[in-house]
Amino acid sequence: xxxxxxxxxxxxxxxxxxxxxxxxxxxxxxxxxxxxxxxxxxxxxxxxxxxxxxxxxxxxxxxxxxxxxxxxxxxxxxxxxxxxxxxxxxxxxxxxxxxxxxxxxxxxxxxxxxxxxxxxxxxxxxxxxxxxxxxxxxxxxxxxxxxxxxxxxxxxxxxxxxxxxxxxx
Numbered sequence: 001x002x003x004x005x006x007x008x009x010x011x012x013x014x015x016x017x018x019x020x021x022x023x024x025x026x027x028x029x030x031x032x033x034x035x036x037x038x039x040x041x042x043x044x045x046x047x048x049x050x051x052x053x054x055x056x057x058x059x060x061x062x063x064x065x066x067x068x069x070x071x072x073x074x075x076x077x078x079x080x081x082x083x084x085x086x087x088x089x090x091x092x093x094x095x096x097x098x099x100x101x102x103x104x105x106x107x108x109x110x111x112x113x114x115x116x117x118x119x120x121x122x123x124x125x126x127x128x129x130x131x132x133x134x135x136x137x138x139x140x141x142x143x144x145x146x147x148x149x150x151x152x153x154x155x156x157x158x159x160x161x162x163x164x165x166x167x168x169x
Contacts, residue, residue, distance in 0.1 A: 003029040012076040031101025037062040044083035112142040127153035
């Protein structure tokens with residue numbers, strides 16, 4: 001059982017509280033799905049929407065803001081979390097002996113190869129960590145192709161809404 005954007009029916013989606021709550025009593029999901037976007041200065045943040053309007057009330061995008069500017073945004077009072085913070089927190093919330101399933105959905109980055117390169121420092125150690133079962137997914141086949149070309153040690157998943165998307169394979 002994966003909690004989509006964390007316990008998003010109870011808490012603001014993709015926030016640290018929603019993601020950790022999904023792994024806690026009484027929910028006890030096996031893991032979470034979360035979304036990653038990159039700030040203008042290439043920091044991976046956990047945020048779903050293309051624009052920040054709906055969740056933060058502030059127009060614009062994550063991609064057009066610096067790390068400091070993203071950190072000033074609030075989703076119902078909570079900061080937009082950095083991926084690095086989320087990963088370390090979720091690992092700490094795991095339950096032995098089962099690993100935490102972590103599905104990291106990479107939203108369409110401007111430069112997929114750079115995105116993969118930036119994610120490797122955070123995600124590569126998880127590939128051999130027995131506390132985590134990592135899957136990197138994307139609707140953008142360029143992200144997955146870049147991960148394969150870079151020999152990233154991740155399980156990859158192509159997300160699609162229509163079977164025609166499989167023609168890219």
